[in-house]
Every structure is written in structure tokens, then in C-alpha cells.
Amino acid sequence: MDEIYDVIIVGAGAAGLTAGIYSSRAKQKTLILNEGAIGGQMVLTHEIANYPGVESTQGYSLSNTMKKQAKSFGADIKSNAKIIAYHLEDTIKWVELEDGRTFKGKSVILAPGGRPRSLNIPGEDTFKGTGISYCATCDGEFFTNKEIVVVGGGNSALEEAVSLTKFATKITIVHQFDHFQAFEHAIKEAKENPKIEFVMESELRSFNGNGTLNSVDIEHLPTGKMTTKNIEGAFIFVGYSPNTHEFKNLINLNERNEFIVDSDLKTNIPGVFAAGDCIAKKYRQVTTAVADGTIASLSSSEYLRNLK
Amino acid sequence: MKRLQTEIHEIETASELEKLVAENENVMVCCGRMGPMCIPVYDTMEELESERSTIKFYSMAFDSPEAAPIRNAAMCKGFMGLPFTVYYKNGVMVQATSSIQNRSQITPILDQHFK
Ligand SMILES: Cc1cc2nc3c(=O)[nH]c(=O)nc-3n(C[C@H](O)[C@H](O)[C@H](O)COP(=O)(O)OP(=O)(O)OC[C@H]3O[C@@H](n4cnc5c(N)ncnc54)[C@H](O)[C@@H]3O)c2cc1C
Numbered sequence: 001m002d003e004i005y006d007v008i009i010v011g012a013g014a015a016g017l018t019a020g021i022y023s024s025r026a027k028q029k030t031l032i033l034n035e036g037a038i039g040g041q042m043v044l045t046h047e048i049a050n051y052p053g054v055e056s057t058q059g060y061s062l063s064n065t066m067k068k069q070a071k072s073f074g075a076d077i078k079s080n081a082k083i084i085a086y087h088l089e090d091t092i093k094w095v096e097l098e099d100g101r102t103f104k105g106k107s108v109i110l111a112p113g114g115r116p117r118s119l120n121i122p123g124e125d126t127f128k129g130t131g132i133s134y135c136a137t138c139d140g141e142f143f144t145n146k147e148i149v150v151v152g153g154g155n156s157a158l159e160e161a162v163s164l165t166k167f168a169t170k171i172t173i174v175h176q177f178d179h180f181q182a183f184e185h186a187i188k189e190a191k192e193n194p195k196i197e198f199v200m201e202s203e204l205r206s207f208n209g210n211g212t213l214n215s216v217d218i219e220h221l222p223t224g225k226m227t228t229k230n231i232e233g234a235f236i237f238v239g240y241s242p243n244t245h246e247f248k249n250l251i252n253l254n255e256r257n258e259f260i261v262d263s264d265l266k267t268n269i270p271g272v273f274a275a276g277d278c279i280a281k282k283y284r285q286v287t288t289a290v291a292d293g294t295i296a297s298l299s300s301s302e303y304l305r306n307l308k
Numbered sequence: 309m310k311r312l313q314t315e316i317h318e319i320e321t322a323s324e325l326e327k328l329v330a331e332n333e334n335v336m337v338c339c340g341r342m343g344p345m346c347i348p349v350y351d352t353m354e355e356l357e358s359e360r361s362t363i364k365f366y367s368m369a370f371d372s373p374e375a376a377p378i379r380n381a382a383m384c385k386g387f388m389g390l391p392f393t394v395y396y397k398n399g400v401m402v403q404a405t406s407s408i409q410n411r412s413q414i415t416p417i418l419d420q421h422f423k
Contacts (some may be wrong), residue, residue: 036410037348044344060342064313080355080411129389129406138343139407142388212386233388 004092005031005076007300008105011243012077013040014286015276016111017066018293019300023109024073026301031103032070033081033095039063040113041240041277042286044135051286062286086250088272091307106307107300110247110259110267110274111293114240114284119151123207131213132234136160140167148233149174149216151204157237158186164235165195172229174199174218207234242278254280264299265292271307273300311369312342314350316357319368322377329396334363334422336414339370339378340391345408349391352411356418363422397421 007023009016012034024030037043045059054062071077082098086108094104116134118124124132133139140163148168150161153175161171173190178200180187190196205217205226215230244257252260252268258281259274261267267274275292277284310318319325319337329335338353340346353365368375370390378384381401384392389407395417396402402421405413 043347130386135345138345138390
């Protein structure tokens with residue numbers, strides 16, 4: 001326990017792993033603590049075709065390479081690390097894990113990313129894995145020759161709906177607004193697909209079935225009219241929320257619960273930096289997370305130099 | 309032929325699965341792909357392997373025809389999410405789960421069946 005790391009990085013997605021690569025390569029004693037799967041959202045992505053220098057790769061491969069790079073420079077990576085308390089104010093900062101371990105560090109980079117939002121409506125927990133899915137690449141084929149709904153109106157919802165037309169007979173996209181928040185090409189592709197129908201300005205109210213999912217209740221928002229639609233599957237892509245709930249009273253967050261940082265990715269606490277999808281910014285991509293990880297690591301190096 | 313790039317041992321044939329289950333009291337098998345819902349389960353098994361020596365932790369490729377005993381198991385009926393994770397006690401399948409599971413969902417199952 002008495003070992004003091006130069007930098008503790010919370011989260012091993014694209015941002016955290018990049019920060020880990022830079023910090024450990026700068027010969028700083030680096031610890032990366034991760035709660036979920038190493039790689040974060042990258043492993044949720046079947047194919048990444050817009051990461052410069054790599055023509056096309058599986059998200060899993062890209063994250064595995066980043067993990068290997070960080071390890072090769074000496075970063076210590078611990079997965080399934082559930083942090084229950086943060087002590088960030090003092091010069092030596094420390095975190096406590098659920099299993100009783102504690103780790104000390106001179107600086108901290110927060111890169112906890114985001115997680116898929118769920119709808120939190122009746123039936124959602126019951127039918128997860130037996131009709132409700134959050135991953136078209138993983139589960140698409142279970143819905144071969146079935147009618148399904150896709151919930152959401154962003155890029156993920158539209159792109160995944162199009163990819164699901166390989167399997168499903170008919171897809172209804174249910175979206176809460178009267179327009180989509182997606183790239184033009186994604187909207188065009190979905191609209192041109194004869195298997196896809198749209199129910200706009202509507203929200204799901206419940207998932208119904210006996211053992212397996214067989215219908216959903218949909219409310220048309222302007223009129224309040226409820227309809228029941230018979231379907232055998234539902235895919236939910238309603239965006240991500242930042243994993244910052246546990247920092248609420250520790251670090252300044254904006255109204256969307258994103259970390260407020262300056263251009264060096266400093267938070268309001270000296271020696272604490274934030275990077276990736278969890279910070280207040282407009283565009284969330286692997287490239288932007290990687291850039292943030294770089295900046296946070298270099299800023300933390302400067303902070304460590306000034307400590308001496 | 310191995311199809312999964314994980315640190316846990318991979319079962320490649322149905323007869324290997326049968327033998328493993330027959331010869332070991334407590335067995336957990338995660339039958340999946342290298343996908344986002346499966347990788348977190350393999351990662352957790354990798355960690356648990358060093359902590360729980362009385363349990364055998366294995367993976368199996370869902371797309372291999374050899375995985376039919378898991379894909380078609382009565383306990384997996386109605387499953388529509390990868391991976392199919394199954395637990396055997398004294399040769400009998402005692403529990404099965406569909407889709408992603410985290411450590412805090414897996415450990416109560418191990419505690420319940422593999423005391
Ligand atoms: C389906 C999908 C497809 C996408 N496709 C693309 C694409 O094609 N190209 C592209 O550039 N981008 C794509 N993106 C976006 C891109 O994946 C993300 O912007 C980027 O990976 C975010 O990286 P991150 O490190 O900030 O966060 P994350 O990837 O979310 O990583 C954060 C990590 O921190 C862990 N964590 C969270 N809280 C804690 C805690 N308290 N303690 C310890 N660990 C914690 C999480 O488990 C996770 O492993 C896609 C995203 C999704 C979901």
C-alpha cells in the first residue's frame with residue numbers, strides 16, 4: 001500500500017489507455033484501474049474504420065493493442081477494480097477499492113467514459129437477453145425472420161437498424177423527436193431501406209411477454225395515444241451518459257454531468273485531470289478520446305515536474 | 309482449432325466438454341464470440357480463476373458446431389443474447405445466463421452452486 005504512483009488513471013478505454021501509454025513511456029510509475037471491460041466502448045464496436053493509420057479493425061483488436069502498448073512501457077493495469085472512495089484534495093491522493101485495497105498517487109487522470117443509457121421502463125430487466133439487446137453485431141442473428149423495434153434516433157440507432165435488416169423481416173424505429181440526430185448519410189440509408197418503418201415523436205412505455213418478449217407499448221407524445229405493437233425483439237440505442245455520478249460532490253460537473261476542464265484538461269482540483277467521453281465537449285470518438293488521453297498525460301507530467 | 313483469443317482455456321470439441329463436466333465437480337463455461345457482451349465475461353472469469361481454485365473456468369466458441377450441447381441445452385431455451393454462460397455441478401447443468409454479466413452477477417451464482 002505504501003508504494004506511491006506518479007499517476008493513477010481511472011478507466012481503461014481509449015482515453016485512459018492512451019494516457020497510460022504516454023505516462024508509462026515517460027518513465028512515470030503508472031497505475032490504470034478499470035471497472036468494466038478493458039477497452040471500454042471500443043470493445044462495443046465491431047468495426048472501427050475511421051481510426052487514422054488503421055484501414056479497418058475490430059474494436060477489440062484496437063483496444064488489445066493499446067493495452068499491450070501500455071503494459072509494454074510498464075503501466076500496471078488492474079481490471080474489475082471497483083473504487084468506493086476517492087481522496088483527491090491533498091498532494092498525495094488515494095483511492096479505496098471495494099475489496100479493501102488502497103492505492104496512492106501524486107496525480108490522477110479520470111477517464112471513466114460513458115455507458116449505454118437504458119430506458120428504465122417495465123419489462124426491460126426481464127427481457128434482457130431474451131428479446132432485448134444493446135448490440136446488433138452480437139445478437140442480430142437471433143432475430144432472423146422476426147419483426148423487431150429499434151429505439152433511438154442517433155447514428156448508432158440508424159446504422160444498427162440498417163445492419164439488422166440482414167436478419168429481421170421488418171424493423172420499426174421508434175424515436176422521441178420529429179427529426180433524427182444523425183449524419184445525413186445514416187438517415188438517408190435508413191430511409192431508403194424498404195424493411196425499415198419509422199414511428200416518430202413516440203416513446204416505448206413497456207416491454208410485454210410471457211417468458212419471451214412479444215410486444216411493446218408505444219405512446220405517441222403529442223397526442224398521448226397508446227398502441228401495442230407485436231414484435232419479437234427490441235434493440236435499444238438511446239445514447240450514452242457519462243460515468244461521473246460518483247464524482248458529483250468532488251469535482252465540478254456541468255448540467256449534463258460532464259467534467260468541466262480547461263484546455264489542458266485540468267479539473268478544479270490541482271493534480272486531477274479528466275479525459276475522453278466524460279468531459280464537456282461536442283464530439284465523442286476514439287480519435288478525440290486518444291487526443292484527450294495524450295493531453296491529460298502531458299499536463300499531469302508538467303504538474304509532477306512542478307511538484308519537485 | 310481455437311477461435312477465441314482469451315486467457316482462459318478454450319474447449320474445442322463436444323467430447324472435451326463432456327469429459328470436463330464428468331471429471332470436475334464445478335465447471336463454468338462461457339460460450340460466445342470475441343464480442344462486446346462476451347469479453348467482459350471472459351475478463352471476469354480470468355480474474356476469478358486465480359481466486360477460486362475449486363472451479364474450472366472455460367470458454368467455447370459459439371459458432372463451432374461442437375458447441376451444440378450448450379446452444380441447444382434446455383436451460384438455454386429462449387436465449388437471444390451472447391454469450392450463453394452455463395454452470396455445471398457434478399455433471400449437471402444447474403444454471404445458465406444469457407448476454408453480458410458482470411462480476412457482481414457471476415459471484416452469487418458461484419457462491420450458490422459451488423459452495
Ligand atoms: C456502438 C458504438 C460504436 C462506436 N463507433 C465508433 C467508431 O466507429 N469510431 C469512433 O471513433 N468512435 C466510435 N464510438 C465512440 C468511441 O468508442 C468512444 O468515443 C471512445 O471509445 C470513448 O473512450 P473513453 O476512453 O473516453 O471512454 P470508454 O470507452 O467509455 O472507457 C471508459 C472505461 O472506464 C471504465 N470505468 C468507468 N467508470 C469507472 C470507475 N469508476 N472506475 C474504474 N473504471 C471505470 C469503464 O468500464 C470503461 O472501461 C462508438 C461508440 C459506440 C458505443
